[in-house]
Amino acid sequence: MADLLQLIVAGIATGAIYALVAVGFVLVWQTSQTINFAQGEFVMLPAFFMLAAMKFGGASFPVAIVIGFLLSLIVLGVLFKRLVVDPVLRHGVLPLVISTIALALFLKEAVKEFYAAEAQPFPALANSNITLGGAVISVQNLVIIGVAVVAVVALQWFLGGTRTGRAMQATAQNPMLARVLGVRVNRMILYTFLINAALVTLASLLVSPIYLAKFTNGETLGLAAFIAAIVGGFNQVRGAILGGILVGVLDNVVAAYLSAPYRAAIPLFLLIAVILVRPQGLLGRAEERTV
Amino acid sequence: MKLRWVFAAIAAAALIAAPFALKTYGVYLLSMWAVMSIAAVGLNLTLGYAGQISLAQGAFVGIGAYTAAILTTHGWPLPVAFVLGPLLCFVVGWLLGYPALRVQHHYLAFVTLAFSTLVFLILRNEEWLTRGIYGISGIPRPNVLGFAMKDPRPFYFFCLATTLVVALFAWWIVRSPWGRAFMALRENPVRAASLGVDTRRYTLMAFAIGSALGGIAGVLYAPLVQFIDPSPFALGLSLNLLLMVIAGGSGYFLGPFVGAFVSVLLPEWLRFTEGLYLMSYAVFVMVLVAFCPTGLIGVGERIAAAFARRRAGAATAAQDAVAR
Numbered sequence: 073m074a075d076l077l078q079l080i081v082a083g084i085a086t087g088a089i090y091a092l093v094a095v096g097f098v099l100v101w102q103t104s105q106t107i108n109f110a111q112g113e114f115v116m117l118p119a120f121f122m123l124a125a126m127k128f129g130g131a132s133f134p135v136a137i138v139i140g141f142l143l144s145l146i147v148l149g150v151l152f153k154r155l156v157v158d159p160v161l162r163h164g165v166l167p168l169v170i171s172t173i174a175l176a177l178f179l180k181e182a183v184k185e186f187y188a189a190e191a192q193p194f195p196a197l198a199n200s201n202i203t204l205g206g207a208v209i210s211v212q213n214l215v216i217i218g219v220a221v222v223a224v225v226a227l228q229w230f231l232g233g234t235r236t237g238r239a240m241q242a243t244a245q246n247p248m249l250a251r252v253l254g255v256r257v258n259r260m261i262l263y264t265f266l267i268n269a270a271l272v273t274l275a276s277l278l279v280s281p282i283y284l285a286k287f288t289n290g291e292t293l294g295l296a297a298f299i300a301a302i303v304g305g306f307n308q309v310r311g312a313i314l315g316g317i318l319v320g321v322l323d324n325v326v327a328a329y330l331s332a333p334y335r336a337a338i339p340l341f342l343l344i345a346v347i348l349v350r351p352q353g354l355l356g357r358a359e360e361r362t363v
Numbered sequence: 364m365k366l367r368w369v370f371a372a373i374a375a376a377a378l379i380a381a382p383f384a385l386k387t388y389g390v391y392l393l394s395m396w397a398v399m400s401i402a403a404v405g406l407n408l409t410l411g412y413a414g415q416i417s418l419a420q421g422a423f424v425g426i427g428a429y430t431a432a433i434l435t436t437h438g439w440p441l442p443v444a445f446v447l448g449p450l451l452c453f454v455v456g457w458l459l460g461y462p463a464l465r466v467q468h469h470y471l472a473f474v475t476l477a478f479s480t481l482v483f484l485i486l487r488n489e490e491w492l493t494r495g496i497y498g499i500s501g502i503p504r505p506n507v508l509g510f511a512m513k514d515p516r517p518f519y520f521f522c523l524a525t526t527l528v529v530a531l532f533a534w535w536i537v538r539s540p541w542g543r544a545f546m547a548l549r550e551n552p553v554r555a556a557s558l559g560v561d562t563r564r565y566t567l568m569a570f571a572i573g574s575a576l577g578g579i580a581g582v583l584y585a586p587l588v589q590f591i592d593p594s595p596f597a598l599g600l601s602l603n604l605l606l607m608v609i610a611g612g613s614g615y616f617l618g619p620f621v622g623a624f625v626s627v628l629l630p631e632w633l634r635f636t637e638g639l640y641l642m643s644y645a646v647f648v649m650v651l652v653a654f655c656p657t658g659l660i661g662v663g664e665r666i667a668a669a670f671a672r673r674r675a676g677a678a679t680a681a682q683d684a685v686a687r
Contacts, residue, residue, distance in 0.1 A: 159653035159654075163653075163656030165469065166613070167609060168652075169472070170605065170606050170648065170652050171649050171653070174645040174646075174649045175645065177641060178649075181645065184638075185638040185639065291598075302470070334488060337480075337481055340477040343473065343474075344477050347465075347470050347473060347474050
């Protein structure tokens with residue numbers, strides 16, 4: 073029982089990270105029809121911004137975090153939209169998929185070439201463990217869950233409670249109508265890219281101490297985030313959160329109790345089942361837009 | 364039209380002459396181009412003509428390659444693999460088509476992506492069959508019509524000949540009523556159904572045939588590389604094949620050949636940039652997609668059309684001059 077509790081807490085922590093990545097993925101998809109195949113690499117990169125700031129800039133860890141956030145907002149938010157998405161967007165979904173696949177390759181190679189090919193240790197936010205009814209729970213996992221909850225609550229408040237946030241939702245639901253109503257659609261799309269950049273940076277900060285920072289990290293993270301987004305509902309921020317946590321918990325519990333070699337297969341079966349039975353996702357509404 | 368035949372003749376001559384001018388590695392790369400072209404032609408049928416996104420073509424190459432590797436290392440001749448590999452892929456591809464009856468576009472992309480990853484996991488974990496991460500080595504090259512294919516050059520010609528056969532087959536499919544039905548499916552499935560096209564059957568067929576061609580590519584891949592392990596058949600290959608089809612020109616007959624050429628050879632030519640070669644390649648792809656979303660063949664066609672217009676313009680001007 074204590075084992076199970078331990079596993080579930082670890083699973084929720086992993087899932088919370090997946091959820092952050094999936095939420096960003098869904099936001100970008102909603103407003104700009106961008107299926108970002110580089111989303112995993114987007115999580116991998118900010119950790120290296122921070123490491124580089126510490127190594128080459130001599131910055132302390134907190135300063136490096138700030139630098140990492142700023143660079144990510146510029147590179148993964150503004151530049152990604154302006155240089156990669158905007159020129160391709162009007163050609164349709166598929167060319168954009170190719171473009172983001174190429175971008176993923178580019179980011180991986182760039183990190184390998186200019187920083188390191190080996191896994192890099194990354195400072196943890198917290199190290200100690202606490203014991204709760206026989207289960208050993210790492211404070212790090214609790215910090216992860218806490219940070220993710222704060223981030224998601226803040227995001228939900230922003231999207232639902234502020235004028236800008238509601239304009240962004242309007243853009244996601246019907247860009248044409250939003251434009252007629254005076255919403256600056258292009259700016260709202262940029263905001264979602266910036267929010268995505270912030271979310272992946274946060275995820276990077278949380279995940280890198282556990283997995284170490286490595287240029288190939290994006291592959292598994294990206295896949296997990298896709299699955300989370302689809303399982304929960306491709307057009308729902310809430311769905312992405314549920315999906316992330318589900319995938320995270322499933323991952324940990326399956327690895328411990330069922331089969332370690334096929335650990336990665338379970339989320340895939342979940343994905344296939346959800347798409348075939350309930351394509352709109354567990355929490356999603358059926359999509360009215362034919363895309 | 365005449366120009367097209369001239370180009371075809373030049374291309375054919377170059378493909379036949381090239382291996383005599385190249386070193387072993389160059390011949391290997393050309394053979395790889397031929398193999399990847401076959402897989403890309405298959406994906407082009409599924410995606411370019413029938414409009415069904417598949418991110419699993421690499422998995423079918425893997426299934427074909429493992430079929431060939433397992434059979435030939437157990438003493439079976441390669442022709443058996445040429446029958447069984449594509450057949451297996453045809454059946455699995457048919458089954459993979461079922462989700463496409465329910466969901467489309469990005470959902471279909473993700474189902475096929477999941478399938479592709481599942482195949483990879485099976486190849487890696489079922490050690491009794493595939494030897495897992497240790498891979499299968501010592502895959503023999505076949506004798507064809509009494510010729511031993513051990514050396515790279517004869518084997519390249521074998522690959523080239525197979526590619527030609529596949530290309531002719533694809534040419535025939537595209538022009539057959541089936542090909543027309545595929546295109547109808549891509550352009551407007553509802554209208555196709557209302558005109559009496561059995562969309563259900565043709566969707567499954569598009570997947571099955573495309574996958575079977577992926578299987579043929581795999582059956583050639585195994586003796587070409589002579590050692591296979593699961594890693595080349597991970598998601599990356601499927602994405603790469605998708606890239607070949609889109610970058611070459613999706614829905615154009617020659618698109619996959621051009622796309623495979625770019626994807627297999629361009630990174631090698633960029634090797635002079637050393638560590639930067641994959642980055643340069645990625646940038647090239649991003650720029651290409653931004654400026655010519657219809658792929659390289661699309662660009663070629665645009666240029667050809669511009670020339671034709673100019674020539675037509677010159678002709679009418681000449682006529683005007685004569686009339687005056």
